[in-house]
Amino acid sequence: MNLPYQADLPTHLLAACFNKTSATYKFYWFLAVLGHVEQGESQLSKQALFADMLAHAWYTVNYFHVSFGKQDKLQQAIEQVRITEHLTIDAELGHISTTLRQTSHPHTRKALRYFDSEVPHRFLSPWFRAEDKRLAYAFSQSFTGECLYALYADHIVINPAWAAYLQRNARVLKDFCYWNLALYLQGRNPNVPDIPNKLIKAPVRKSLTEQRKKFWDIVIGELGSVDCIYTNTRLWPGRYAVEHFIPYAFVSHDLIWNLIPADPAFNSVKSDKLPWLDRYFEPFYQLQQQAVAIIYDKLPKSRFLEEYLTIIPDLSATRQLFSAADKQRYREQLQPLITIAANNGFEYLPR
Structure with a gap:
């Protein structure tokens, strides 16, 4: 599956963001980013994005019990937050996101902050050497290589060159992300059936x-x-x-x-x-x-x-x-x- 091409954008680098992944973070981070850009936002709160990461993965973890791997902290964070915030396993995505964005519970806030050291700068690794967090922040703030966004302490800013592309192609980009996520999770759950249909909560279950x-x-x-x-x-x-x-x-x-x-x-x-x-x-x-x-x-x-x-x-x-x-x-x-x-x-x- 290929991303829509645009001559003045390095779309091949965006596609490469999901190469050599060792956790689910990048997939859910990108889904969270897309959700806000679709609404016309350009300055995105990290707290809101981390909350949305958990919300997008909520049903897959809590209802379908798909394993993310023993070292994946997203699954662990969801299990902890569900208890701390008294959320049900079938809570709606919007309710989960709002609860986690507004929470004042120190354990929940700590669980969300963990992902700041893992995903925002590492997602930009196709554009430049992102392992060095300090350099990644500096390079991103000048949009080096037309990278997707700029990094700041508590938020990111979408590169204006990418905004229209992300909005126009949001549906295809989500499908691309879910396709790669399904491949990733199927590799870690080889005997679990129908992984693609366990990535989102179906609006209505079919009747019998x-x-x-x-x-x-x-x-x-x-x-x-x-x-x-x-x-x-x-x-x-x-x-x-x-x-x-x-x-x-x-x-x-x-x-x-x-x-x-x-x-x-x-x-x-x-x-x-x-x-x-x-x-x-x-x-x-x-x-x-x-x-x-x-x-x-x-x-x-x-x-x-x-x-x-x-x-x-x-x-x-x-x-x-x-x-x-x-x-x-x-x-x-x-x-x-x-x-x-x-x-x-x-x-x-x-x-």
């Missing part, structure tokens, strides 16, 4: 209406009722929740092989907790067995049957998931996902 009406309503209607695998509560048509066996916050998809009917009250309590396979796999798998057999009989061309193909390559040959090999494949699909999710900070259900 279709999975309910065109799959589980048919299954439960045929059986008359089923038992919730978690509570043994009897579930009837229209009186159940469709829930993700492995949390959506980890798998980031609504594929039918991970969805089951459940007690609505328990579903809200379960939230993003992980199921214990030694306790829940057998009833989960039996319910999936029944579902596949019924849907194959009633709606053999259902698109939902195709969603099992990632586990069972030839579903037409088995139709009911009755073979020991099918059961083994299913468990082998779930086990590593649950293990990785647990390693990334997702909690298990109480025993």
Whole structure:
């Protein structure tokens, strides 16, 4: 992915800002800078930018539990600030930013100040030797090499030569930044699925209406009722929740092989907790067995049957998931996902 070209600007140096990154700081710093420049600002408070860095990374860390690496202080700062400032894991970006900009809590202010020694001057390294902080400040204030901004003690000033370019191309520049961030995080989370969709909070989660009406309503209607695998509560048509066996916050998809009917009250309590396979796999798998057999009989061309193909390559040959090999494949699909999710900070259900 290339940046928009402009003859009088060293856009290749801006693209090089994300080369050889060892932490997430530069990505979130640039997203914060772009957000303010889009609003027509040219003198940007460092405190506001550091607050926005945490706000942009908030959902990825707190909801999706994506690892930034053990040495990345941004993730540590978010975990600390969430407790100190009494912020929820699903707080809105604007609320987080405002809270952190206005905070008077010494621990939060210290956590934000840490990034002043890490990212504002180092981001300019493609333009000049930025490891020397004192020289970086001096060079930037004369816009050496048409660098992006000038550095000062508590703020930065956007180079006027870049302002229009940044505003005009903000959408493409954000996509470029997120693309590089996704590559960076995928390298540190090689077994975590769908990293790109875990970088921002989706405005609205997709409903599971279709999975309910065109799959589980048919299954439960045929059986008359089923038992919730978690509570043994009897579930009837229209009186159940469709829930993700492995949390959506980890798998980031609504594929039918991970969805089951459940007690609505328990579903809200379960939230993003992980199921214990030694306790829940057998009833989960039996319910999936029944579902596949019924849907194959009633709606053999259902698109939902195709969603099992990632586990069972030839579903037409088995139709009911009755073979020991099918059961083994299913468990082998779930086990590593649950293990990785647990390693990334997702909690298990109480025993």
